[in-house]
Amino acid sequence: MFYTSRLHQSRFIFQTIRDVRTFRHQPNFNDPSIECGSCYNVVAANEPYNHHWLTSEDAQHIKMDMDHKLLLQRIHVEHIVTFMLCDETPGNRTRAFVVEAGTEAVPHLLRFLNYEATGLEVTIGFFVKVCQQNFYCESHPVKIKHFLDIDLTVDMMFTRLVEKIANYAFITFNVTLEAICIKRMKVVVQRLWNGQQQLPLQYRVKNDDRFKPAENKHSVDLSLLHESFVNYHGKRFGDFPDSLQVNLYCFRVCARTKELFAAPYLIRNEDTKNTPTFLVQTDVAGEFRGMHEVYNIRKFLRSDPIDLIFDCRDCEGHFTNRVEFVMHKEMDCGGGITMLQLDGELPEIYENCFTLPKEIFKHAWYAIGPTF
Incomplete structure (x- = not known):
């Protein structure tokens, strides 16, 4: 399984060989021999995808201890x-x-x-x-x-x-x-x-909400989903209910290149068209803030040709x-x-x-x- 970064021509790859699954980040799309050491990690092939993120560096969240919160309260007051x-x-x-x-x-x-x-x-x-x-x-x-x-x-x-x-x-x-x-x-x-809770601009421009959910996708008890995720998250031997047949994704940020990408968190079914799919939303401190339903995960993950090269007609800027x-x-x-x-x-x-x-x-x- 591989997909590209939305802003850079990088590749993020899950490679399974025998009983081992490896996550690799190749920052240079044209030279796969170059790999990012900060993203590289290995787990057993039968482990859920979120185990890749249990010990890897968290480059997107900050720590908010009591001193931080008291200072923020003073600023607010x-x-x-x-x-x-x-x-x-x-x-x-x-x-x-x-x-x-x-x-x-x-x-x-x-x-x-x-x-x-x-x-x-x-x-x-x-x-x-x-x-x-x-x-x-x-x-x-x-x-x-x-x-x-x-x-x-x-x-x-x-x-x-x-x-x-x-x-x-x-x-x-x-x-x-x-x-x-x-x-x-x-x-x-x-x-x-x-x-409302927004997606990062990198994924907001995908305008995923225009894709209506397929009629054959079963409904999901969101309260149960939220409660189950909170009880499951961060635990190597957590128990996620079998009744929740959903696929979950999360955001990750490369500690070296600062690239943002969406990665699998828990995959219950490879049939992406008929399996409800959600993106885990967190705040700046990593605290859970709900789920965002993704209706077309393949389109959501991959870069489109129209994502590249833009000229501004007003100022003639090139992007x-x-x-x-x-x-x-x-x-x-x-x-x-x-x-x-x-x-x-x-x-x-x-x-x-x-x-x-x-x-x-x-x-x-x-x-x-x-x-x-």
């Missing part, structure tokens, strides 16, 4: 939505700071704030200094509907902001990015509470997959970014603020409360 990230190292290390912020600091903060929320609305701004003048470059608000969309969303927001700053600096001052200094970023996050194209359009082709000149002589005073603990956030984050 004090109505804090603004966070400042500072580069406290000496000198100008703009490139490294932006990379660290975009790949680690900001995604980490957003995953933390996503706990118990149904989504986030995020605005990101850079404080920029170029040719002894100060500017503030800010994106328009972007909604994130699933925690597994955070990395891609932040990456695209950062890309658009850097492009805007680079173009402005070149046109206005005739300088390149090397002459720009960024030491602070502001992230405004509205935690959203209303709305190699539908997910990035859809996100680009949701961001209005990168429009809505504002560039404001600041008075460098005016001090900034924040009366209601505190430092986020380094035990939770290794970067220098400050939470800024509202001024009443």
Whole structure:
């Protein structure tokens, strides 16, 4: 059994030889000799598929202990939505700071704030200094509907902001990015509470709901399914009722390449057309959040030719997959970014603020409360 990643030309393979089943990830579709060591694992051929995930690295969820929850409660009670990230190292290390912020600091903060929320609305701004003048470059608000969309969303927001700053600096001052200094970023996050559980954008664009369930599929007691999964999950010798003839899938994220893919969790019947199939939904901390029924699992798992290569008619941008194209359009082709000149002589005073603990956030984050 094999299927491809929806964003990259990777292959994820289950290979059964005699009494052993091996899971392999081949990041390079054209060179199967290259394998990902972080995904590779082996179980007995008669074991359920979820045993592959019992001991493998969890690259998609975060830990939320009591200290995390108390901090999040304080942020909620004090109505804090603004966070400042500072580069406290000496000198100008703009490139490294932006990379660290975009790949680690900001995604980490957003995953933390996503706990118990149904989504986030995020605005990101850079404080920029170029040719002894100060500017503030800010994106328009972007909604994130699933925690597994955070990395891609932040990456695209950062890309658009850097492009805007680079173009402005070149046109206005005739300088390149090397002459720009960024030491602070502001992230405004509205935690959203209303709305149904969504799929990650990578699978949401598949629009699986348009496939109606086949009439010959038997109905499923969802209450029993949910209860049985909770009692079964995470146990090597768990007991799943024989009366529930369903196939279950779950999301996995490669720890090395960060690719998202849907993988088998429990397969009761190889007849996919006539067997009810569900995707296990979890929150950012890995807690169970229900099931999403999948009506055409083969189409849901595999990439379509139309998923690849898109051109934006509005801005002539070129994209190699539908997910990035859809996100680009949701961001209005990168429009809505504002560039404001600041008075460098005016001090900034924040009366209601505190430092986020380094035990939770290794970067220098400050939470800024509202001024009443």
